[in-house]
Amino acid sequence: MLSIDRSIIDAIVAHARRDHPDEACGVVAGPAGSDTPTRHIPMDNAARSMTFYEFDSMEQLRVWREMDDRDEEPVVIYHSHTATEAYPSRTDVSFAGEPGAHYLLVSTREPDTEEIRSFRIVDGVVTEEPVEIVAAVDPHAVQSYMFGQSPATVDYECSDR
Amino acid sequence: MAIEVRIPTILRSYTGGAKVVEGSGDTLGDLLVDLDSRHAGLRARLVTDAGALHRFVNVYVNDEDVRFLGALDAKLNDGDSVTILPAVxxxxxxxxxxxxxxxxxxxxxxxxxxxxxxxxxxx
Missing domain, CATH: 1.20.5 (Single alpha-helices involved in coiled-coils or other helix-helix interfaces)
Incomplete structure (x- = not known):
């Protein structure tokens, strides 16, 4: 399962909407071994295409080194599909080179709603996983809940289940 | 002539889990042949059957993408650092x-x- 903060999902969706109809892409870094995405890094789509995305190789080197220096890893690698469903294409699968990453796809084909799905892609095998979007909790804020109210968490089950 | 080579997660099965290995060679092509002698199979993941650098990886010498340095013919010097990343x-x-x-x-x-x-x- 991918568990990710609402504010990060909002930023990813905003990026995808901004670049629509071109595909948008980026990374969410997190502490190595934590499986927790914490730092959103929008990347340029060097291909600037409606059907293809590609990280700029020099930007990628800079970002990957920065993650290394901060003892982070790419927890989420995301991109948008702008006219089709949020499911990895054959091209996505053949390029998938980070076996530890969650591959997040956002479809912006509908103007008002986004389809958000997450996949593991290891050795050419695609496995969908549920996405849990967690509302940001400020540890310094005083929390008070009405009886029967719970913190806002939205679970997206896999679409094929 | 020692050249430091940074290995991405997906290829560390060839290096016994090592993140950084050392090798030698006058060009990137030579270096990959040298690395393959100790880490068998690594070169085939980086070089196509036709003998070109694979499209699915980015290779850098110090701060430059080798595609702009002659790819496998890129010249290497002692102390250079080679970084391999999966192309995204x-x-x-x-x-x-x-x-x-x-x-x-x-x-x-x-x-x-x-x-x-x-x-x-x-x-």
């Missing part, structure tokens, strides 16, 4: 992506012929 790419349509790859490769090759620095300084 994909997209909605297989056939269109294939065309984009072909265009990109042609453009990169043209840029490399026009002048190795042209594409880099244009950024």
């Amino acid at each position: 790419a994909g997209g909605a349509f297989g056939f269109a992506a294939a065309a984009a790859i072909a265009q990109h490769s042609a453009a990169a090759a043209a840029a490399a012929i026009a002048g190795p620095r042209a594409s880099v300084t244009a950024r």
